[in-house]
Amino acid sequence: MSTRHILxxxxxxxxxxxxxxxxxxxxxxxxxxxxAYGQVYTTLQRLVRDGLAEVDGTEAESGPERTMYRSTxxxxxxxxxxxxxxxxxxxxxxNEIFAKLVVSILADGDxxxxxxxxxxxxxxxxxxxxxxxxxxxxxxxxxLSADYALNHLDADLRWMNTTAARLxxxxxxxxxx
Amino acid sequence: xxxxxxxxxxxxxxxxxxxxxEHGRTRALRGVSLELGAGEILAVTGASGxxxxxxxxxxxxxxxxxxxxxxxxxKRLDQLPEKQLSELRRTDFGVVFQFxxxxxxxxxxxxxxxxxxxxxxxxxxxxxxxxxxxxRFGVRGQEEQRxxxxxxxxxxxxxxxxxxxxxxxxxxxxxxxxxxxxLASEQVMAALVHTARESGTAVLLITHDAQIAAYADREVxxxxxxxxxxxxxxxxxxxxxR
Numbered sequence: 332m333s334t335r336h337i338l339x340x341x342x343x344x345x346x347x348x349x350x351x352x353x354x355x356x357x358x359x360x361x362x363x364x365x366x367a368y369g370q371v372y373t374t375l376q377r378l379v380r381d382g383l384a385e386v387d388g389t390e391a392e393s394g395p396e397r398t399m400y401r402s403t404x405x406x407x408x409x410x411x412x413x414x415x416x417x418x419x420x421x422x423x424x425x426n427e428i429f430a431k432l433v434v435s436i437l438a439d440g441d442x443x444x445x446x447x448x449x450x451x452x453x454x455x456x457x458x459x460x461x462x463x464x465x466x467x468x469x470x471x472x473x474x475l476s477a478d479y480a481l482n483h484l485d486a487d488l489r490w491m492n493t494t495a496a497r498l499x500x501x502x503x504x505x506x507x508x
Numbered sequence: 509x510x511x512x513x514x515x516x517x518x519x520x521x522x523x524x525x526x527x528x529x530e531h532g533r534t535r536a537l538r539g540v541s542l543e544l545g546a547g548e549i550l551a552v553t554g555a556s557g558x559x560x561x562x563x564x565x566x567x568x569x570x571x572x573x574x575x576x577x578x579x580x581x582x583k584r585l586d587q588l589p590e591k592q593l594s595e596l597r598r599t600d601f602g603v604v605f606q607f608x609x610x611x612x613x614x615x616x617x618x619x620x621x622x623x624x625x626x627x628x629x630x631x632x633x634x635x636x637x638x639x640x641x642x643x644r645f646g647v648r649g650q651e652e653q654r655x656x657x658x659x660x661x662x663x664x665x666x667x668x669x670x671x672x673x674x675x676x677x678x679x680x681x682x683x684x685x686x687x688x689x690x691l692a693s694e695q696v697m698a699a700l701v702h703t704a705r706e707s708g709t710a711v712l713l714i715t716h717d718a719q720i721a722a723y724a725d726r727e728v729x730x731x732x733x734x735x736x737x738x739x740x741x742x743x744x745x746x747x748x749x750r
Contacts, residue, residue: 447737457722465698465723481719488718 334366334374339383339402339410346387348397349375362460362476375400383409428487432494446495453484453491460484521546521581521710522567522678528575529562536562537573538733544678549704549711551724559733560714561682567712568601568680569593581677598627602671602679602709606686610655610667616642617651620670627674641669645699661692668700672709679704682714690719697723 341352341359349371356366378384383406387399402410428449435442463469464477520543529537536559544550544567552560565571567578569585578585580600585593610619620638625631642648645665647658655663664684671679681700685693701723704711713724721727729737 451737454718454722454727457718458724461719461722465701481722485718 333413334370335378335383336410336413338371338374338378339406340414342384342400342402343407343410346399346401348390348399350397352400359472360476361470361473362480378406382406428491443495443498446491446498450488450491453488457481457484519582520544521548522712523579524563524567524576525579526576527563527566527573527578529559529566529571529573531562536733537566539576540730540733540735541576542728542735544710544712546677547705547708547710548726549701549713549724551713551715551721551727552730553715553718553721553727554730554736555716558730560716560730563730564680564682564712564714568603568678569597570603598623599674600677602674602676604664604667604671604679604681604684606683610663610670612655615652615654616647616658616666619655619666620673623670623674638669638673641673642666644703645669646695659692660688661695664688664692664696665699668696668703672703672707675707676709678710678712680712680714683716684713685715685717685720693717693720 337356337360338352341347341355347355349368352375353366353368353371356371357363375384379386379400382403384400384402387401389396390399391397431445432442434440435445460477460481464474464481469477522544524543525541527537527540528535538559540559540563542550542552542563552563554560562571566573566586569578569580569588572586576586580596583596585596588596610616611622614622617635617638620641621629621631621634624634624637629637639648639651642651645668647662647665647669650658650662650666655666658666664687668679668684671681679700684700685696688696697720700711703709711724713720715721727737728735
Protein backbone atom coordinates (compact mmCIF):
# COMPACT_ATOMS: atom_id res chain seq x y z
CA MET A 332 0.00 0.00 0.00
CA SER A 333 1.59 3.29 -1.07
CA THR A 334 0.47 6.13 1.19
CA ARG A 335 2.44 8.65 -0.85
CA HIS A 336 0.59 7.78 -4.06
CA ILE A 337 -2.78 7.81 -2.31
CA LEU A 338 -2.03 11.28 -0.92
CA UNK A 339 -0.93 12.42 -4.39
CA UNK A 340 -4.23 11.05 -5.70
CA UNK A 341 -6.19 13.01 -3.11
CA UNK A 342 -4.19 16.14 -4.01
CA UNK A 343 -5.09 15.64 -7.69
CA UNK A 344 -8.44 17.34 -7.14
CA UNK A 345 -6.78 20.48 -5.73
CA UNK A 346 -4.67 21.86 -2.85
CA UNK A 347 -5.43 20.51 0.58
CA UNK A 348 -4.00 20.41 4.11
CA UNK A 349 -2.95 17.39 6.15
CA UNK A 350 -6.03 17.28 8.35
CA UNK A 351 -8.35 17.32 5.33
CA UNK A 352 -6.27 14.68 3.51
CA UNK A 353 -6.51 12.35 6.50
CA UNK A 354 -10.30 12.86 6.69
CA UNK A 355 -10.78 12.25 2.95
CA UNK A 356 -8.55 9.17 3.02
CA UNK A 357 -10.67 7.59 5.77
CA UNK A 358 -13.83 8.45 3.83
CA UNK A 359 -12.59 6.97 0.55
CA UNK A 360 -11.15 3.83 2.16
CA UNK A 361 -13.75 3.16 4.86
CA UNK A 362 -12.67 -0.37 5.77
CA UNK A 363 -8.93 0.40 5.69
CA UNK A 364 -6.79 1.09 8.72
CA UNK A 365 -7.31 4.83 9.40
CA UNK A 366 -4.28 6.97 8.49
CA ALA A 367 -2.37 8.37 11.45
CA TYR A 368 -1.89 12.17 11.39
CA GLY A 369 1.83 11.69 11.93
CA GLN A 370 2.08 9.50 8.86
CA VAL A 371 0.20 12.06 6.74
CA TYR A 372 2.57 14.89 7.72
CA THR A 373 5.71 12.77 7.33
CA THR A 374 4.57 11.61 3.90
CA LEU A 375 3.72 15.16 2.80
CA GLN A 376 7.21 16.34 3.82
CA ARG A 377 8.76 13.52 1.78
CA LEU A 378 6.61 14.38 -1.24
CA VAL A 379 7.88 17.99 -0.98
CA ARG A 380 11.50 16.81 -0.56
CA ASP A 381 11.15 14.67 -3.72
CA GLY A 382 9.57 17.47 -5.75
CA LEU A 383 6.23 15.66 -6.12
CA ALA A 384 4.27 18.20 -4.03
CA GLU A 385 4.82 21.75 -2.82
CA VAL A 386 3.57 24.06 -0.12
CA ASP A 387 0.72 26.26 -1.36
CA GLY A 388 0.43 28.84 1.41
CA THR A 389 -1.54 28.53 4.61
CA GLU A 390 -5.19 28.52 5.55
CA ALA A 391 -6.79 29.47 8.86
CA GLU A 392 -10.55 29.15 8.61
CA SER A 393 -11.94 29.43 12.13
CA GLY A 394 -9.14 27.36 13.60
CA PRO A 395 -5.40 26.86 13.71
CA GLU A 396 -3.32 27.88 10.73
CA ARG A 397 -2.79 24.95 8.38
CA THR A 398 -0.19 24.45 5.67
CA MET A 399 -1.72 23.79 2.27
CA TYR A 400 -0.07 21.38 -0.17
CA ARG A 401 -0.53 20.86 -3.88
CA SER A 402 0.76 18.34 -6.36
CA THR A 403 3.49 19.40 -8.83
CA UNK A 404 3.59 18.40 -12.52
CA UNK A 405 6.16 15.79 -11.59
CA UNK A 406 3.77 14.55 -8.88
CA UNK A 407 0.99 14.23 -11.47
CA UNK A 408 3.31 12.25 -13.79
CA UNK A 409 4.43 9.99 -10.92
CA UNK A 410 0.79 9.39 -9.94
CA UNK A 411 -0.25 8.47 -13.51
CA UNK A 412 2.74 6.10 -13.78
CA UNK A 413 1.90 4.36 -10.49
CA UNK A 414 -1.85 4.10 -11.23
CA UNK A 415 -1.14 2.36 -14.56
CA UNK A 416 1.44 -0.07 -13.25
CA UNK A 417 0.33 -3.65 -12.85
CA UNK A 418 0.44 -4.82 -9.21
CA UNK A 419 2.45 -8.09 -9.06
CA UNK A 420 -0.17 -10.87 -8.75
CA UNK A 421 0.65 -12.67 -5.48
CA UNK A 422 4.45 -12.77 -5.94
CA UNK A 423 4.89 -14.43 -2.53
CA UNK A 424 2.48 -16.75 -0.78
CA UNK A 425 2.64 -15.33 2.71
CA ASN A 426 -0.48 -15.41 4.76
CA GLU A 427 -1.10 -15.95 8.45
CA ILE A 428 -3.77 -18.62 7.91
CA PHE A 429 -1.53 -20.56 5.55
CA ALA A 430 1.43 -20.24 7.93
CA LYS A 431 -0.60 -21.43 10.94
CA LEU A 432 -1.89 -24.41 9.00
CA VAL A 433 1.59 -25.48 7.90
CA VAL A 434 2.98 -25.03 11.40
CA SER A 435 0.06 -26.99 12.83
CA ILE A 436 0.80 -29.91 10.49
CA LEU A 437 4.56 -29.75 11.27
CA ALA A 438 3.99 -29.58 15.03
CA ASP A 439 1.47 -32.44 14.98
CA GLY A 440 -1.34 -30.10 16.02
CA ASP A 441 -4.99 -30.20 14.97
CA UNK A 442 -5.12 -28.37 11.64
CA UNK A 443 -8.72 -29.48 10.95
CA UNK A 444 -9.95 -27.92 14.21
CA UNK A 445 -8.04 -24.74 13.39
CA UNK A 446 -9.64 -24.61 9.93
CA UNK A 447 -13.14 -25.05 11.40
CA UNK A 448 -12.61 -22.23 13.89
CA UNK A 449 -11.06 -19.95 11.27
CA UNK A 450 -13.94 -20.68 8.89
CA UNK A 451 -16.48 -19.66 11.55
CA UNK A 452 -14.57 -16.42 12.16
CA UNK A 453 -14.47 -15.71 8.41
CA UNK A 454 -18.22 -16.29 8.12
CA UNK A 455 -18.91 -13.98 11.07
CA UNK A 456 -16.86 -11.22 9.43
CA UNK A 457 -18.64 -11.86 6.09
CA UNK A 458 -22.01 -11.43 7.82
CA UNK A 459 -20.83 -8.09 9.26
CA UNK A 460 -19.62 -6.85 5.88
CA UNK A 461 -22.79 -8.02 4.10
CA UNK A 462 -24.94 -6.19 6.66
CA UNK A 463 -22.75 -3.10 6.21
CA UNK A 464 -23.01 -2.99 2.42
CA UNK A 465 -26.74 -3.72 2.34
CA UNK A 466 -27.63 -1.05 4.90
CA UNK A 467 -29.91 1.40 3.07
CA UNK A 468 -27.96 4.51 2.12
CA UNK A 469 -24.50 2.89 2.17
CA UNK A 470 -22.13 4.99 0.08
CA UNK A 471 -20.24 3.63 -2.90
CA UNK A 472 -16.86 3.56 -1.11
CA UNK A 473 -18.34 1.38 1.64
CA UNK A 474 -19.98 -0.99 -0.85
CA LEU A 475 -16.81 -1.29 -2.95
CA SER A 476 -14.56 -1.94 0.04
CA ALA A 477 -17.02 -4.48 1.50
CA ASP A 478 -17.20 -6.24 -1.90
CA TYR A 479 -13.41 -6.38 -2.04
CA ALA A 480 -13.13 -7.84 1.47
CA LEU A 481 -16.01 -10.30 0.93
CA ASN A 482 -14.48 -11.69 -2.24
CA HIS A 483 -11.09 -12.17 -0.56
CA LEU A 484 -12.65 -13.82 2.50
CA ASP A 485 -14.65 -16.06 0.14
CA ALA A 486 -11.42 -17.05 -1.63
CA ASP A 487 -9.86 -17.91 1.74
CA LEU A 488 -12.91 -20.02 2.59
CA ARG A 489 -12.70 -21.97 -0.66
CA TRP A 490 -9.02 -22.62 -0.03
CA MET A 491 -9.83 -23.72 3.55
CA ASN A 492 -12.55 -26.10 2.28
CA THR A 493 -10.21 -27.65 -0.27
CA THR A 494 -7.47 -27.94 2.36
CA ALA A 495 -9.86 -29.59 4.84
CA ALA A 496 -10.82 -32.12 2.14
CA ARG A 497 -7.12 -32.76 1.36
CA LEU A 498 -6.37 -33.28 5.06
CA UNK A 499 -9.21 -35.83 5.25
CA UNK A 500 -7.79 -37.74 2.29
CA UNK A 501 -4.29 -37.58 3.74
CA UNK A 502 -5.47 -38.81 7.16
CA UNK A 503 -7.40 -41.67 5.55
CA UNK A 504 -4.30 -42.70 3.57
CA UNK A 505 -2.10 -42.57 6.66
CA UNK A 506 -4.64 -44.57 8.70
CA UNK A 507 -4.93 -47.21 5.96
CA UNK A 508 -1.17 -47.64 5.69
CA UNK B 509 -30.92 -7.94 12.16
CA UNK B 510 -33.28 -10.21 14.05
CA UNK B 511 -32.90 -10.60 17.77
CA UNK B 512 -31.24 -13.93 18.25
CA UNK B 513 -30.00 -13.28 21.77
CA UNK B 514 -33.07 -14.90 23.30
CA UNK B 515 -33.49 -17.70 20.80
CA UNK B 516 -32.89 -20.37 23.44
CA UNK B 517 -35.87 -19.25 25.47
CA UNK B 518 -38.37 -19.06 22.61
CA UNK B 519 -40.14 -21.98 20.95
CA UNK B 520 -38.78 -22.50 17.45
CA UNK B 521 -41.16 -22.01 14.55
CA UNK B 522 -39.82 -25.09 12.82
CA UNK B 523 -37.96 -27.93 14.54
CA UNK B 524 -36.58 -31.08 12.98
CA UNK B 525 -35.35 -33.99 15.08
CA UNK B 526 -33.28 -36.93 13.86
CA UNK B 527 -34.33 -36.73 10.21
CA UNK B 528 -33.42 -39.73 8.08
CA UNK B 529 -34.31 -39.93 4.40
CA GLU B 530 -33.19 -42.44 1.81
CA HIS B 531 -33.41 -42.18 -1.95
CA GLY B 532 -33.21 -45.81 -3.07
CA ARG B 533 -29.97 -47.08 -1.57
CA THR B 534 -28.58 -43.60 -0.90
CA ARG B 535 -29.02 -42.23 2.58
CA ALA B 536 -29.42 -38.48 1.91
CA LEU B 537 -30.09 -37.52 5.55
CA ARG B 538 -28.60 -39.45 8.45
CA GLY B 539 -30.13 -37.97 11.58
CA VAL B 540 -30.37 -34.21 11.06
CA SER B 541 -31.77 -31.98 13.79
CA LEU B 542 -32.21 -28.24 13.46
CA GLU B 543 -34.42 -25.37 14.48
CA LEU B 544 -35.64 -22.23 12.77
CA GLY B 545 -36.91 -19.35 14.87
CA ALA B 546 -39.75 -17.01 13.83
CA GLY B 547 -38.31 -14.30 11.57
CA GLU B 548 -34.88 -15.95 11.55
CA ILE B 549 -32.82 -16.25 8.38
CA LEU B 550 -30.92 -19.52 8.43
CA ALA B 551 -28.46 -20.65 5.78
CA VAL B 552 -27.96 -24.37 5.20
CA THR B 553 -24.66 -24.87 3.42
CA GLY B 554 -22.69 -27.84 2.23
CA ALA B 555 -21.21 -29.40 -0.89
CA SER B 556 -23.30 -30.96 -3.67
CA GLY B 557 -24.85 -34.19 -2.44
CA UNK B 558 -24.58 -33.23 1.25
CA UNK B 559 -28.37 -33.51 1.70
CA UNK B 560 -29.32 -29.80 1.66
CA UNK B 561 -32.19 -30.02 -0.81
CA UNK B 562 -33.58 -33.22 0.74
CA UNK B 563 -33.58 -31.44 4.09
CA UNK B 564 -35.49 -28.52 2.60
CA UNK B 565 -38.04 -30.90 1.06
CA UNK B 566 -38.58 -32.61 4.44
CA UNK B 567 -38.88 -29.30 6.34
CA UNK B 568 -41.29 -27.82 3.80
CA UNK B 569 -43.50 -30.93 3.91
CA UNK B 570 -42.82 -31.71 0.25
CA UNK B 571 -41.54 -35.19 1.17
CA UNK B 572 -41.95 -37.14 4.39
CA UNK B 573 -38.84 -38.31 6.26
CA UNK B 574 -38.28 -42.05 6.74
CA UNK B 575 -37.42 -41.41 10.39
CA UNK B 576 -37.51 -38.43 12.74
CA UNK B 577 -39.97 -35.59 13.15
CA UNK B 578 -40.68 -32.14 11.76
CA UNK B 579 -42.72 -29.83 13.99
CA UNK B 580 -44.10 -26.56 12.64
CA UNK B 581 -45.72 -24.22 15.20
CA UNK B 582 -46.30 -27.25 17.40
CA LYS B 583 -47.84 -29.42 14.62
CA ARG B 584 -46.13 -32.63 13.47
CA LEU B 585 -45.82 -32.11 9.70
CA ASP B 586 -44.59 -35.65 9.16
CA GLN B 587 -47.85 -37.02 10.62
CA LEU B 588 -50.28 -34.56 9.04
CA PRO B 589 -52.76 -35.99 6.46
CA GLU B 590 -51.88 -34.94 2.90
CA LYS B 591 -54.89 -32.60 2.56
CA GLN B 592 -54.03 -30.60 5.70
CA LEU B 593 -50.38 -30.62 4.79
CA SER B 594 -51.00 -29.12 1.37
CA GLU B 595 -53.33 -26.52 2.90
CA LEU B 596 -50.62 -25.58 5.39
CA ARG B 597 -48.01 -25.37 2.63
CA ARG B 598 -50.29 -23.02 0.70
CA THR B 599 -51.04 -20.70 3.63
CA ASP B 600 -47.85 -20.70 5.68
CA PHE B 601 -44.97 -21.63 3.37
CA GLY B 602 -43.44 -20.03 0.30
CA VAL B 603 -40.90 -21.84 -1.87
CA VAL B 604 -38.31 -20.52 -4.32
CA PHE B 605 -36.03 -22.73 -6.39
CA GLN B 606 -32.85 -22.08 -8.37
CA PHE B 607 -34.84 -21.71 -11.54
CA UNK B 608 -37.92 -19.75 -10.50
CA UNK B 609 -40.36 -22.26 -11.97
CA UNK B 610 -42.63 -19.47 -13.10
CA UNK B 611 -45.37 -20.47 -15.52
CA UNK B 612 -43.98 -19.38 -18.92
CA UNK B 613 -47.37 -18.65 -20.48
CA UNK B 614 -48.41 -16.25 -17.70
CA UNK B 615 -47.32 -12.63 -17.29
CA UNK B 616 -45.31 -11.59 -14.21
CA UNK B 617 -48.37 -10.17 -12.46
CA UNK B 618 -50.46 -13.28 -13.19
CA UNK B 619 -47.68 -15.54 -11.94
CA UNK B 620 -47.55 -13.63 -8.66
CA UNK B 621 -51.36 -13.47 -8.39
CA UNK B 622 -51.70 -17.23 -8.89
CA UNK B 623 -51.33 -18.34 -5.22
CA UNK B 624 -53.91 -15.71 -4.22
CA UNK B 625 -56.35 -16.88 -6.92
CA UNK B 626 -55.90 -20.48 -5.73
CA UNK B 627 -56.77 -19.30 -2.22
CA UNK B 628 -59.99 -17.73 -3.51
CA UNK B 629 -59.01 -14.04 -3.71
CA UNK B 630 -61.01 -12.22 -6.42
CA UNK B 631 -59.00 -11.66 -9.60
CA UNK B 632 -58.84 -7.86 -9.54
CA UNK B 633 -57.78 -7.80 -5.90
CA UNK B 634 -55.22 -10.57 -6.50
CA UNK B 635 -53.67 -8.70 -9.44
CA UNK B 636 -53.53 -5.46 -7.43
CA UNK B 637 -51.73 -7.18 -4.56
CA UNK B 638 -49.42 -8.95 -6.98
CA UNK B 639 -48.55 -5.54 -8.47
CA UNK B 640 -47.67 -4.19 -5.03
CA UNK B 641 -45.35 -7.15 -4.39
CA UNK B 642 -43.66 -6.74 -7.76
CA UNK B 643 -42.99 -3.14 -6.78
CA ARG B 644 -41.49 -4.20 -3.44
CA PHE B 645 -39.12 -6.45 -5.34
CA GLY B 646 -38.17 -3.70 -7.76
CA VAL B 647 -39.78 -5.20 -10.86
CA ARG B 648 -42.50 -2.62 -11.37
CA GLY B 649 -42.92 -2.02 -15.10
CA GLN B 650 -42.48 -5.70 -15.98
CA GLU B 651 -46.01 -6.72 -14.91
CA GLU B 652 -47.17 -7.73 -18.36
CA GLN B 653 -43.94 -9.43 -19.42
CA ARG B 654 -43.66 -13.20 -19.55
CA UNK B 655 -40.77 -15.00 -17.83
CA UNK B 656 -38.97 -15.55 -21.16
CA UNK B 657 -38.89 -11.79 -21.75
CA UNK B 658 -37.16 -11.01 -18.44
CA UNK B 659 -33.55 -11.29 -17.25
CA UNK B 660 -32.72 -14.12 -14.83
CA UNK B 661 -32.53 -11.67 -11.92
CA UNK B 662 -35.90 -10.11 -12.74
CA UNK B 663 -37.55 -13.53 -13.11
CA UNK B 664 -36.13 -14.61 -9.76
CA UNK B 665 -37.46 -11.49 -8.07
CA UNK B 666 -40.87 -12.30 -9.56
CA UNK B 667 -40.52 -15.80 -8.04
CA UNK B 668 -39.76 -14.23 -4.66
CA UNK B 669 -42.80 -11.96 -4.97
CA UNK B 670 -44.89 -15.05 -5.73
CA UNK B 671 -43.46 -16.87 -2.70
CA UNK B 672 -44.21 -13.96 -0.36
CA UNK B 673 -47.52 -12.65 -1.73
CA UNK B 674 -49.64 -14.84 0.55
CA UNK B 675 -47.81 -13.61 3.68
CA UNK B 676 -46.13 -16.93 4.58
CA UNK B 677 -44.44 -17.50 7.93
CA UNK B 678 -41.52 -19.32 6.28
CA UNK B 679 -39.88 -19.02 2.88
CA UNK B 680 -37.81 -21.98 1.71
CA UNK B 681 -35.26 -20.86 -0.86
CA UNK B 682 -33.21 -23.55 -2.63
CA UNK B 683 -30.16 -21.96 -4.29
CA UNK B 684 -32.25 -18.90 -5.24
CA UNK B 685 -29.28 -17.19 -6.87
CA UNK B 686 -27.61 -20.29 -8.31
CA UNK B 687 -28.24 -19.24 -11.90
CA UNK B 688 -27.46 -15.54 -11.50
CA UNK B 689 -24.35 -13.38 -11.85
CA UNK B 690 -22.95 -11.68 -8.76
CA LEU B 691 -24.73 -8.33 -9.09
CA ALA B 692 -28.11 -9.92 -9.86
CA SER B 693 -27.54 -12.29 -6.91
CA GLU B 694 -26.92 -9.34 -4.65
CA GLN B 695 -30.14 -7.62 -5.79
CA VAL B 696 -32.18 -10.79 -5.27
CA MET B 697 -30.69 -11.48 -1.83
CA ALA B 698 -30.99 -7.86 -0.68
CA ALA B 699 -34.66 -7.86 -1.75
CA LEU B 700 -35.34 -11.20 -0.05
CA VAL B 701 -33.64 -10.27 3.23
CA HIS B 702 -35.11 -6.77 3.36
CA THR B 703 -38.65 -8.02 2.73
CA ALA B 704 -38.32 -10.97 5.12
CA ARG B 705 -37.09 -8.69 7.92
CA GLU B 706 -39.84 -6.16 7.22
CA SER B 707 -42.59 -8.78 7.30
CA GLY B 708 -41.06 -10.99 10.02
CA THR B 709 -40.89 -13.97 7.66
CA ALA B 710 -38.40 -16.71 8.49
CA VAL B 711 -36.17 -17.87 5.65
CA LEU B 712 -34.46 -21.22 5.23
CA LEU B 713 -31.83 -20.57 2.62
CA ILE B 714 -30.04 -23.43 0.89
CA THR B 715 -26.76 -22.41 -0.70
CA HIS B 716 -23.26 -23.63 -1.44
CA ASP B 717 -22.05 -20.03 -1.75
CA ALA B 718 -20.49 -18.43 1.34
CA GLN B 719 -21.26 -14.92 0.09
CA ILE B 720 -24.96 -15.81 -0.07
CA ALA B 721 -24.85 -17.57 3.32
CA ALA B 722 -23.45 -14.34 4.78
CA TYR B 723 -26.88 -12.71 4.35
CA ALA B 724 -28.25 -15.09 7.01
CA ASP B 725 -28.26 -14.71 10.81
CA ARG B 726 -26.90 -18.20 11.25
CA GLU B 727 -25.39 -21.04 9.27
CA VAL B 728 -25.74 -24.80 9.53
CA UNK B 729 -23.36 -26.90 7.45
CA UNK B 730 -24.24 -30.38 6.23
CA UNK B 731 -21.81 -33.04 5.14
CA UNK B 732 -22.85 -36.48 3.94
CA UNK B 733 -26.32 -36.08 5.47
CA UNK B 734 -25.30 -34.90 8.94
CA UNK B 735 -24.85 -31.45 10.53
CA UNK B 736 -21.13 -30.80 10.90
CA UNK B 737 -21.12 -27.26 12.21
CA UNK B 738 -23.28 -24.43 13.38
CA UNK B 739 -22.25 -20.82 13.61
CA UNK B 740 -24.17 -17.66 14.27
CA UNK B 741 -23.75 -13.98 14.63
CA UNK B 742 -24.40 -14.04 18.38
CA UNK B 743 -20.66 -14.30 19.01
CA UNK B 744 -20.66 -10.56 18.31
CA UNK B 745 -18.25 -8.65 16.21
CA UNK B 746 -14.82 -10.03 15.70
CA UNK B 747 -11.66 -8.36 16.80
CA UNK B 748 -10.15 -7.41 13.49
CA UNK B 749 -6.44 -6.82 13.73
CA ARG B 750 -5.68 -3.29 12.72
